[in-house]
Amino acid sequence: MAYNFHFDPVDLPPECKELRQEVRAFLRAEIDAGTFSPDGRRGDNARAFARKVGARGWIGMTWPKQYGGHERTHLERYVVTEEMLAHRAPTRSYSTADRQSGPVILRYGQEAVKANILPRIASGELCFCIGLSEPNSGSDVFAASTRATKVDGGWLVNGRKIWTSNAHNSDYMIALLRTSPKTKENHRHGLTQFLIDCKSPGITIRPIINLTGQHEFNEIFFDDAFVPDLHLIGEVDMAWKQASDELAYERSGPDRWLETFPALVELVRRAGPEPSERLAEGIGREVAHLATLRRMSASVAGMLQAGKTPAVEAAVVKDLGTNWEQALPNKVRLLAPPTGDSTPDSNDDRFEEALRMTTLIAPKLTIQGGTREVLRGIIARGLGLR
Amino acid sequence: MSDSIIVDTAARIFADLCEPQIVNAAEEGTWPEALWAALEESGLTLTWVPDALGGAGADIADGFAVLRVAGRYAAPVPLAETLLAGWLLAHAKITAPGGPMTLAPVYEDGHIELSGHTLRGRARHVPFASRARHIAVLAYQAGIPSVALVATDGLAISPGTSLAGEPRDTVSFDGAAALAVGAAPDLGTLSLVRLGAAARAQQMAGALERILDQSVQWSLDRVQFGRPIAKFQAVQHNLATLAGEVAAAGAAADAAAEAIALHGLGSELVAAEVAVAKLRVGEAAGAGAAIAHQVHGAMGFTYEHSLHHATRRLWAWREEFGNETHWATQLGHMVAARGADQLWPFLTQGS
Numbered sequence: 001m002a003y004n005f006h007f008d009p010v011d012l013p014p015e016c017k018e019l020r021q022e023v024r025a026f027l028r029a030e031i032d033a034g035t036f037s038p039d040g041r042r043g044d045n046a047r048a049f050a051r052k053v054g055a056r057g058w059i060g061m062t063w064p065k066q067y068g069g070h071e072r073t074h075l076e077r078y079v080v081t082e083e084m085l086a087h088r089a090p091t092r093s094y095s096t097a098d099r100q101s102g103p104v105i106l107r108y109g110q111e112a113v114k115a116n117i118l119p120r121i122a123s124g125e126l127c128f129c130i131g132l133s134e135p136n137s138g139s140d141v142f143a144a145s146t147r148a149t150k151v152d153g154g155w156l157v158n159g160r161k162i163w164t165s166n167a168h169n170s171d172y173m174i175a176l177l178r179t180s181p182k183t184k185e186n187h188r189h190g191l192t193q194f195l196i197d198c199k200s201p202g203i204t205i206r207p208i209i210n211l212t213g214q215h216e217f218n219e220i221f222f223d224d225a226f227v228p229d230l231h232l233i234g235e236v237d238m239a240w241k242q243a244s245d246e247l248a249y250e251r252s253g254p255d256r257w258l259e260t261f262p263a264l265v266e267l268v269r270r271a272g273p274e275p276s277e278r279l280a281e282g283i284g285r286e287v288a289h290l291a292t293l294r295r296m297s298a299s300v301a302g303m304l305q306a307g308k309t310p311a312v313e314a315a316v317v318k319d320l321g322t323n324w325e326q327a328l329p330n331k332v333r334l335l336a337p338p339t340g341d342s343t344p345d346s347n348d349d350r351f352e353e354a355l356r357m358t359t360l361i362a363p364k365l366t367i368q369g370g371t372r373e374v375l376r377g378i379i380a381r382g383l384g385l386r
Numbered sequence: 387m388s389d390s391i392i393v394d395t396a397a398r399i400f401a402d403l404c405e406p407q408i409v410n411a412a413e414e415g416t417w418p419e420a421l422w423a424a425l426e427e428s429g430l431t432l433t434w435v436p437d438a439l440g441g442a443g444a445d446i447a448d449g450f451a452v453l454r455v456a457g458r459y460a461a462p463v464p465l466a467e468t469l470l471a472g473w474l475l476a477h478a479k480i481t482a483p484g485g486p487m488t489l490a491p492v493y494e495d496g497h498i499e500l501s502g503h504t505l506r507g508r509a510r511h512v513p514f515a516s517r518a519r520h521i522a523v524l525a526y527q528a529g530i531p532s533v534a535l536v537a538t539d540g541l542a543i544s545p546g547t548s549l550a551g552e553p554r555d556t557v558s559f560d561g562a563a564a565l566a567v568g569a570a571p572d573l574g575t576l577s578l579v580r581l582g583a584a585a586r587a588q589q590m591a592g593a594l595e596r597i598l599d600q601s602v603q604w605s606l607d608r609v610q611f612g613r614p615i616a617k618f619q620a621v622q623h624n625l626a627t628l629a630g631e632v633a634a635a636g637a638a639a640d641a642a643a644e645a646i647a648l649h650g651l652g653s654e655l656v657a658a659e660v661a662v663a664k665l666r667v668g669e670a671a672g673a674g675a676a677i678a679h680q681v682h683g684a685m686g687f688t689y690e691h692s693l694h695h696a697t698r699r700l701w702a703w704r705e706e707f708g709n710e711t712h713w714a715t716q717l718g719h720m721v722a723a724r725g726a727d728q729l730w731p732f733l734t735q736g737s
Binding site for chain 2: 002003004005007009010011012016017020082086087264265266268269271272273274275277279280281282283284285287288289290291292293294295296298299313316319320347373375376377379380382383384385386
């Protein structure tokens with residue numbers, strides 16, 4: 001019996017190659033105009049950037065035109081996503097909605113919500129966050145206890161979500177809430193997805209500063225926050241059936257292997273055109289990993305386009321990708337030629353900044369969106385071991 | 387990309403005629419006659435030789451796909467070598483003879499001289515030279531690359547083995563007369579080593595698929611502490627890691643094969659893809675074999691168990707046609723020469 005996972009060959013069609021050049025030209029113009037800088041040193045306006053990207057038709061690319069989408073392929077979307085990430089464009093205002101929230105609403109949302117919300121995501125107007133983790137429910141997603149209680153015309157939400165990235169900038173959250181107790185037969189039963197307006201009364205958002213000193217994630221308190229019936233997403237108590245597809249989209253994208261890419265770029269700059277054999281070897285090894293991850297990630301996009309659901313393959317890409325990108329900064333650190341006093345035209349400052357940034361964010365890479373341990377459990381299940 | 391009939395044919399032949407005892411017997415010196423005869427009869431041995439020169443005229447991609455299957459079965463025959471030799475001969479418009487073949491040299495710095503039809507030089511680690519009937523030699527005639535077809539009868543071959551127990555022999559060509567010679571001015575040892583590396587990457591990807599199958603199956607069958615060891619989380623995570631390495635190796639090997647099928651061997655894109663493949667597959671081989679052995683425990687360390695058919699080949703093959711360090715250094719210099727701002731365009735040049 002064969003247990004190996006299958007990754008279809010990738011063949012990006014000509015329209016993808018043209019699109020790539022289009023995106024690069026757009027990003028170059030934005031960098032030149034000062035909208036953002038690829039080394040992350042200049043401030044940026046993520047909301048304004050999202051609207052520009054939306055105007056280009058690069059948000060909700062695969063969605064039906066009826067809902068503001070563009071009916072383009074997963075491969076085209078893949079190309080846009082990786083170009084944005086490779087150039088460190090400020091996508092945070094729309095990336096969650098584009099990747100996860102939009103597809104969930106499209107698939108399970110009620111018609112009026114689809115008609116109202118999706119076009120506004122696609123235009124870059126709306127920012128989303130995801131309400132999954134709770135103080136006592138992290139990797140064990142189905143242990144969520146924040147309650148939604150049925151009332152006239154809607155639901156009242158009470159409880160707490162935590163580690164919610166970008167909640168303080170978000171318009172909406174898709175939250176996983178408890179509507180019934182779990183059953184003996186199915187410990188995943190009893191949870192329901194809702195669309196929540198982050199500005200509703202009864203919602204308090206408290207910042208949690210992470211170890212980089214940045215405010216990215218938050219703790220959210222719900223105190224009788226009202227959610228209308230219209231915002232129910234999918235079937236009551238049956239969210240467990242809806243969750244796995246959503247995660248397949250999230251798991252294998254370029255954001256799972258490009259987070260620490262700047263460290264490698266700046267190492268190549270430090271190395272110059274004629275590096276030592278040792279440094280060349282070190283760079284070559286990392287580039288080989290990156291090239292292989294890229295192919296696997298594009299392959300998953302191709303399989304999605306072909307109508308497959310490569311959930312385990314996506315977990316494999318995320319596991320390989322996040323482990324690689326997490327280990328990269330330390331390898332870069334040890335490979336780099338020693339610095340002394342900078343010469344004016346060196347990239348010493350940029351290099352150090354990239355190394356600092358990537359070293360500090362490294363720990364989160366194998367935690368967010370499914371820990372390494374959870375992913376390996378999923379892969380092991382795919383192998384038939386559990 | 388490849389013709390599934392060819393791959394199915396290969397899979398059937400290996401399943402029938404390449405059982406573990408055949409692999410062991412080959413190591414002890416028994417040539418797997420039935421296996422080789424079936425491969426030859428089906429035309430698989432001359433996949434990379436055009437119809438006009440007596441071959442099967444299949445796509446280059448088909449040959450790579452067949453080598454993947456051969457790697458799965460640890461086929462103890464010079465199939466990759468015969469394909470590579472056929473490819474060399476075809477470049478010089480020399481009709482391929484029947485029987486097992488191999489090629490020389492197998493190193494980038496290998497150098498064999500040709501004067502008329504007379505050869506001079508020595509090649510080390512020539513795979514299966516002692517088993518091959520002919521050797522396709524890339525030799526230089528007054529500085530111009532040529533291909534010479536040489537019969538092994540009468541050559542001075544001093545036998546050696548790889549750590550997988552396969553013949554890796556030293557061949558002295560001094561004074562040997564070629565049966566046929568053809569100029570191949572657009573060829574070089576670099577191209578040959580590239581194609582060899584891509585071929586080994588496929589065989590290794592196949593061997594990695596094999597050790598994943600064996601390890602998963604073993605973990606489900608082997609009971610310790612009252613349950614199959616597959617139920618222990620530590621074992622599950624090791625196997626998940628192995629599955630990731632196997633998947634990465636397959637993807638990297640396929641990328642190189644596709645690039646060669648599309649662009650030939652000359653472009654920098656292909657040079658990069660081959661470097662990525664041999665390097666990434668080599669890393670997966672080291673990490674993957676270690677996990678497979680850990681899962682198998684003492685049983686996998688015995689000669690009796692067939693795990694070593696794949697793992698010893700992985701260890702041997704990762705050293706051939708350039709090891710990880712060789713290709714990493716080449717790739718690193720390629721990237722450095724282009725500069726930091728060209729790294730991303732370099733990574734995306736093929737797609």
